[in-house]
Amino acid sequence: xxxxxxxxAIAVVASLLVIAQRNPIYSVLLLIASFGALSGLYVxxxxxxxxxxxxxxxxxxxMVLFLFVVMLLNAPHEDTDYDxxxxxxxxxxxxxxxxxxxxxxxxxxWWALTRTGDSGRFxxxxxxxxxxxxxxxxTDYAFPFEVTSILILVxxxxxxxxxxxEGRG
Amino acid sequence: MTPLLVAQxxxxxxxxxxxxxxxxxxxxxxxxxxxxxxxxxxxxxxxPRGMLQPLADVVKLMFKxxxxxxxxxxxxxxxxxxxxxxxxxxxFAVVPFGADTTLFGLLKEPLxxxxxxxxxxxxxIFAIASMGVYGIVLAGWSSNSKYSxxxxxxxxxxxxxxxxxxxxAIASVLLVANSMSLSDIVNRQAGAWFGVIPRWFFFLQPVxxxxxxTAGIAETNRAPFDFPEAEQELVAGYHTEYSSMxxxxxxxxxxxxxxxxxxxxxxxxxxxxHGPLLPESFGWxxxxxxxxxxxxxxxxxxxxxxxxxxxxxMAFGWKVLLPLSVVNLLVTAAGxxxxxx
Numbered sequence: 001x002x003x004x005x006x007x008x009a010i011a012v013v014a015s016l017l018v019i020a021q022r023n024p025i026y027s028v029l030l031l032i033a034s035f036g037a038l039s040g041l042y043v044x045x046x047x048x049x050x051x052x053x054x055x056x057x058x059x060x061x062x063m064v065l066f067l068f069v070v071m072l073l074n075a076p077h078e079d080t081d082y083d084x085x086x087x088x089x090x091x092x093x094x095x096x097x098x099x100x101x102x103x104x105x106x107x108x109x110w111w112a113l114t115r116t117g118d119s120g121r122f123x124x125x126x127x128x129x130x131x132x133x134x135x136x137x138x139t140d141y142a143f144p145f146e147v148t149s150i151l152i153l154v155x156x157x158x159x160x161x162x163x164x165x166e167g168r169g
Numbered sequence: 170m171t172p173l174l175v176a177q178x179x180x181x182x183x184x185x186x187x188x189x190x191x192x193x194x195x196x197x198x199x200x201x202x203x204x205x206x207x208x209x210x211x212x213x214x215x216x217p218r219g220m221l222q223p224l225a226d227v228v229k230l231m232f233k234x235x236x237x238x239x240x241x242x243x244x245x246x247x248x249x250x251x252x253x254x255x256x257x258x259x260x261f262a263v264v265p266f267g268a269d270t271t272l273f274g275l276l277k278e279p280l281x282x283x284x285x286x287x288x289x290x291x292x293x294i295f296a297i298a299s300m301g302v303y304g305i306v307l308a309g310w311s312s313n314s315k316y317s318x319x320x321x322x323x324x325x326x327x328x329x330x331x332x333x334x335x336x337x338a339i340a341s342v343l344l345v346a347n348s349m350s351l352s353d354i355v356n357r358q359a360g361a362w363f364g365v366i367p368r369w370f371f372f373l374q375p376v377x378x379x380x381x382x383t384a385g386i387a388e389t390n391r392a393p394f395d396f397p398e399a400e401q402e403l404v405a406g407y408h409t410e411y412s413s414m415x416x417x418x419x420x421x422x423x424x425x426x427x428x429x430x431x432x433x434x435x436x437x438x439x440x441x442x443h444g445p446l447l448p449e450s451f452g453w454x455x456x457x458x459x460x461x462x463x464x465x466x467x468x469x470x471x472x473x474x475x476x477x478x479x480x481x482x483m484a485f486g487w488k489v490l491l492p493l494s495v496v497n498l499l500v501t502a503a504g505x506x507x508x509x510x
Contacts (some may be wrong), residue, residue, distance in 0.1 A: 026309065027243070033301070052292040060299030061329070064306070068325050071310050071318070130289070130349060 002045055011037035025069045028063060035059040110130050176280050181262075184284055188261055193223035196502045199468050206472045233413040238313055241410065244480045245311035250411065250418035257425035260297040263290040264432045265352045267442045271347035277399075282442075282453060283352060290351040291339055294433060296333075299460035300390060302328045303406045304422065305390075312410040320406025323479070327387055327394065330486040334385035337494035341377045341501040342370055342437045351433075355441030369440040380490060385430040385487070389423060392471040394482060414435025429465035432456075439463075 014034035023029040035058045044050035063065050197212070197220060204211025237246055251490030267282030287293050302325055311320015346354040360368045370377050387394040402411070408419045435441055439459045442452030477485070 009449060025242075029245075029303075029307075048289050049292070052289050052296050055296035056292065060302075061332075064299070064302060064325050064329060065312075067303070067306055067321070071300060071306070071322065159225055 004041065007037045007040040007044065011041070025067070028066050028070055031066075032063050035063070049133060119169050120140070172228070173280060178475040180280065180282070184261060185258065188258060188425050188428065189279060189421070191428045192421050193227070195424045195427065195464065195468075196223045196463070198225060199471075201203070202465070202468045203472045206469075227417070230413055230417045232254070235413040235415065237397040238410050240293045240313040242311040245307050246410075247415070247484055249304050249308035249502075250415040250422075251304075252307065252360040253301055253422035254418040254425075256297050256301030256304065257422040257429070260294050260301070260429045261425070261432065261491070263287050263293045263351065264429065264436060265290075265441065266432065266456045268449045270450055281319060285442055286350070288350045291343065291349055291354075291437075294429070295336060295339070298426075299328070299332065301422065301426065303403050308411065308419070312407075314410050316403045316405070316409045317407050320403050321408070323403075324390060324407060327390070327482065327486075330393075330483060330489070331387040334380050334486065334490040334494040335388060337491070337498050338374075338377045338380040338384065343375055344498070344501050344505050345370055345373050351436050353365070355436050355443065356396060358440040359443045361473075367437060367440055367445075370494045371438040371440075373479075374438060374497075374501065376493065377501070380494045380497065381434055381438065382466075382491060385434065386467065386470065389430055391423075391427065391467060392476065393474040393476050395471075395476060427464060428460065431460045431467070443447070 011034050014030045014037065018027045018030045018034065021030065035054060039051040039054040042048070042054060047048070200222065201211045201219075202409070203209075212222035215221040215225045237243065265281065265283035269279035269281050304499075305324040306321045309317045309319070309324065312318070342354065343349060346357050348354055348357070354370075358368050358370055362368060362372075366372060380475040408416055411419065435456060440455075442449075442456040444452065444455035444458075447454055
């Protein structure tokens with residue numbers, strides 16, 4: 001239980017610091033730390049495969065791309081249209097959007113926490129085996145899985161289309 | 170403290186020191202082999218046949234002044250070499266290097282010659298390797314120098330491109346072995362076909378082995394894929410601004426990563442500690458010999474092949490290596506389905 005609180009604390013504090021940072025590079029790094037702590041939580045839940053995939057996909061592949069983009073843009077600080085002394089999150093525009101998102105998140109959290117009773121679908125240890133994950137992914141969850149892959153394909157095609165320069169033979 | 174626990178702790182420390190030593194030995198081997206290939210003598214002054222040269226190098230590095238550019242980001246500049254070295258050491262923790270042993274009857278229960286036995290070991294290595302790239306990328310960015318930045322960018326682009334083929338090559342082995350635990354994979358390679366050909370996965374996956382080694386060389390930033398530190402273009406790439414021990418840590422990480430890739434290749438393709446003549450308890454000798462052969466191959470490659478052009482590297486990774494590894498995976502999957510290996 002001790003380990004759970006340590007990992008949970010790291011995840012929450014790192015996530016808070018992500019949005020409190022002015023330097024985007026530090027935000028990216030803190031997000032990686034947060035993902036690492038989440039992966040620790042998966043290990044505690046006896047799901048090492050999910051934990052490792054969390055590191056490989058999120059902390060590894062996706063965040064490297066994030067870092068790549070931030071480095072290429074080389075924006076050491078966020079744009080300062082507003083008063084420098086006011087934190088970016090406390091300015092009028094972001095605050096309204098943030099409030100809506102926070103409300104949505106709170107509702108989702110409440111919804112999720114009130115139905116923690118039915119965790120019977122995966123018996124303990126079933127998530128640990130790669131075989132079990134693969135089997136349920138390609139049988140019971142084949143449709144959502146394929147829809148997700150089409151979504152990613154659409155995103156890729158979209159990115160290529162946006163990156164392609166028009167008017168050059 | 171049970172004897173097994175004590176043995177585990179000693180084993181962990183032993184692996185740590187052996188990795189440190191392997192880097193020192195590799196520095197010597199690299200310089201000697203390079204000299205041999207170029208018809209020079211190489212280091213010969215310090216100690217017998219220059220064998221103490223790595224020690225002299227370490228002392229020199231330790232007494233050098235630690236420099237930091239004024240415009241550098243102090244925290245990340247200090248953190249980057251630490252990330253690189255830590256990731257390099259951590260990756261080896263899940264690599265098994267010998268059969269279970271009781272240390273000649275010293276222990277009651279057998280000790281597994283592996284620091285941590287994880288049932289998804291191969292993925293753990295993959296995950297830690299993808300963390301190691303942050304050391305290089307952050308070093309490039311935090312130095313606040315154009316050469317370093319370009320080195321860091323090249324490194325991340327190279328990693329992303331070659332990680333795919335690397336992972337696909339590993340996946341084909343996993344299909345054949347039907348397990349993700351490295352010790353299981355090694356144990357499936359015991360014995361021989363027709364009593365002659367060893368049951369190594371190299372013979373089932375020759376293409377996979379080639380892809381794995383090529384991508385491995387690219388992942389460890391070694392020539393002919395050493396673009397992140399291409400000296401003719403980028404001075405020294407991502408570690409241009411580093412000196413003294415922080416430079417030494419990048420150097421250490423590079424050599425330890427080479428050892429890890431070779432050790433993983435040995436476990437995946439070359440039968441790990443299985444070999445003829447020696448009894449099972451001395452299998453680690455076979456393991457060391459195979460790793461040494463692969464490491465020699467690494468050095469041999471570096472001093473034989475010229476560096477590619479950067480666009481050639483990218484084209485090769487995406488247009489040759491990746492399609493080849495996907496085809497290899499499909500053929501392997503079909504074979505496993507048909508023959509039921």
